[in-house]
Amino acid sequence: MASVIKRCAGALLLAGVLVVGAGVSGGVSGGLSAGSALAADPPPFNTQLEGKSKGEMWSGVRQGVQGLVSIPDKRAGTLIQSEGEAWRAVRNGPLSEYGSWVLGGIFALLALFFLVRGRIRIDGRKTGRTIQRFNAFERAVHWLTAGSFVVLGVTGLNVLYGRHTILPLLGPETFAAMTHYGKLAHNFLGFAFIVGVTLTFVLWVRHNIPERHDLVWFLKAGGLFSKGVHPPARKFNGGQKIIFWSTVVGGGILGFTGVQLIFPFSFATLGELQLYQLVHSAVAIVMIAIIVAHIYIGSVGMEGAFDAMGSGQVELQWAREHHSLWVEEVTGERVDHHHHHRAPAE
Ligand code: HEM
Structure with missing residues (x-):
C-alpha cells in the first residue's frame, strides 16, 4: 500500500x-x-x-x-523507461559475448572438420552424365535468399559488433558512412529476404517432411565422418531438412521481428520492441552459424555439390551416392545402396 x-x-x-x-x-x-x-x-x-x-x-x-x-x-x-537499461545490458553483455563464441565456434569447427575429413569426394567412377536437380526458378529463388541473407548478415553484424571491431580500424568518418549505407541496405534487403524465404517454403516444403529414413541418416551422421558411407536419401537428406526448416522458421522469426523494428511503435510497444531486438539478434547469430556450415558443405566441402545451384545439373554418380532414392524416382534406374552404382538388371 x-x-x-x-x-x-x-x-x-x-x-x-x-x-x-x-x-x-x-x-x-x-x-x-x-x-x-x-x-x-x-x-x-x-x-x-x-x-x-x-x-x-x-x-x-x-x-x-x-x-x-x-x-x-x-x-x-516518460522520462525514464528503466527496462531500457536491462535491454541494453543484455544486448551489450551476454548476447554479444555468447554470440561471438557461437560465430567463432562454427569457423573453428569447420576448420577442424576440413582438417580431419578433407573435401568429401565422389567415391565411385564419374559417369560424365548429368541430371537436372534444380530448375532456373528454384536457383533464382535460392540466390535471392542467399544473396540478401549474406548482405543482411554482414550489415547486421556491423550494427552489433562494428563499433568494437571496425570503428577502431577505419576511424569514425569511414565507419559512419559505411554503417549508414549498411543500415539502408539492411532495411531494404529484409524485404527481398522475406520474399526469398516465402518462395523457398512454397517450392520445397513437400520434399522436406521428416521421414523414417531420415532417422537412419542421422544415426549414421549422414556418412559425414566416414568415407564411403552414404545413407539413402530422397531429394533432401536429414541434414538438408534441418537447413530448410532453419531457413523457414529462423527466417520467419527474423522477418517478423525485423518488420516490427523497421516500423517502431506501429504494431508494438517499447517493451515488445526491446524483446524483438534481442530475439532478432540471437536468432540471426544462430542462423548465420548454421548457414556458414551450409555454405561450406555446398561449396568447398563437397565435390559436385555446387553444380546443383550453379548450372542446376549434377553428375549422376554424385546423385547416386548422396540421393540414391531420388535418383531411383527421377530416372527409374535402381541404385545399389551399398556400392552406389546402377544395380545390375534382374
Ligand atoms: C551464399 C552461399 C551459398 C551457397 C554456396 C549455397 C549452396 C547451396 C547448394 C549447392 C545447394 C544444393 C544442395 C543440393 O543439391 O543437395 C543449396 C541448397 C539450399 N540452400 Fe544454399 N547456399 C548458399 C546460401 C544459402 C542461404 C543464405 C540460405 C538461406 C538463408 C540457403 C538455403 C538453402 C536451402 C534451404 C537449400 C535446400 C536444402 C539444402 O540443400 O540444404 N543457402 N545451397
Missing part, C-alpha cells in the same frame, strides 16, 4: 516537473488551454514538492510514470 502511495506521489511530482518544464520552454500554453486538460491537471508544482523528498520523486520517475507533454507524441512524457 505504502509503495502504491509513493508511486502516485512520484507520478504527480513528475507530472509537475514536466508541465513546468514545458511551460517554461513556452510550448505548453496552447495545449493546456483546452478545458478538459485543465480539469485533469495536477496541482501546482510547488505544493506537490512539499514534504516530498527528491528520492521519492526519482523513484516515481524510475517506475516509468507518465508525465504531461504538449507535443503530439505522448511517449515523450
Whole structure:
C-alpha cells in the first residue's frame, strides 16, 4: 500500500516537473488551454514538492510514470523507461559475448572438420552424365535468399559488433558512412529476404517432411565422418531438412521481428520492441552459424555439390551416392545402396 502511495506521489511530482518544464520552454500554453486538460491537471508544482523528498520523486520517475507533454507524441512524457537499461545490458553483455563464441565456434569447427575429413569426394567412377536437380526458378529463388541473407548478415553484424571491431580500424568518418549505407541496405534487403524465404517454403516444403529414413541418416551422421558411407536419401537428406526448416522458421522469426523494428511503435510497444531486438539478434547469430556450415558443405566441402545451384545439373554418380532414392524416382534406374552404382538388371 505504502509503495502504491509513493508511486502516485512520484507520478504527480513528475507530472509537475514536466508541465513546468514545458511551460517554461513556452510550448505548453496552447495545449493546456483546452478545458478538459485543465480539469485533469495536477496541482501546482510547488505544493506537490512539499514534504516530498527528491528520492521519492526519482523513484516515481524510475517506475516509468507518465508525465504531461504538449507535443503530439505522448511517449515523450516518460522520462525514464528503466527496462531500457536491462535491454541494453543484455544486448551489450551476454548476447554479444555468447554470440561471438557461437560465430567463432562454427569457423573453428569447420576448420577442424576440413582438417580431419578433407573435401568429401565422389567415391565411385564419374559417369560424365548429368541430371537436372534444380530448375532456373528454384536457383533464382535460392540466390535471392542467399544473396540478401549474406548482405543482411554482414550489415547486421556491423550494427552489433562494428563499433568494437571496425570503428577502431577505419576511424569514425569511414565507419559512419559505411554503417549508414549498411543500415539502408539492411532495411531494404529484409524485404527481398522475406520474399526469398516465402518462395523457398512454397517450392520445397513437400520434399522436406521428416521421414523414417531420415532417422537412419542421422544415426549414421549422414556418412559425414566416414568415407564411403552414404545413407539413402530422397531429394533432401536429414541434414538438408534441418537447413530448410532453419531457413523457414529462423527466417520467419527474423522477418517478423525485423518488420516490427523497421516500423517502431506501429504494431508494438517499447517493451515488445526491446524483446524483438534481442530475439532478432540471437536468432540471426544462430542462423548465420548454421548457414556458414551450409555454405561450406555446398561449396568447398563437397565435390559436385555446387553444380546443383550453379548450372542446376549434377553428375549422376554424385546423385547416386548422396540421393540414391531420388535418383531411383527421377530416372527409374535402381541404385545399389551399398556400392552406389546402377544395380545390375534382374
Ligand atoms: C551464399 C552461399 C551459398 C551457397 C554456396 C549455397 C549452396 C547451396 C547448394 C549447392 C545447394 C544444393 C544442395 C543440393 O543439391 O543437395 C543449396 C541448397 C539450399 N540452400 Fe544454399 N547456399 C548458399 C546460401 C544459402 C542461404 C543464405 C540460405 C538461406 C538463408 C540457403 C538455403 C538453402 C536451402 C534451404 C537449400 C535446400 C536444402 C539444402 O540443400 O540444404 N543457402 N545451397
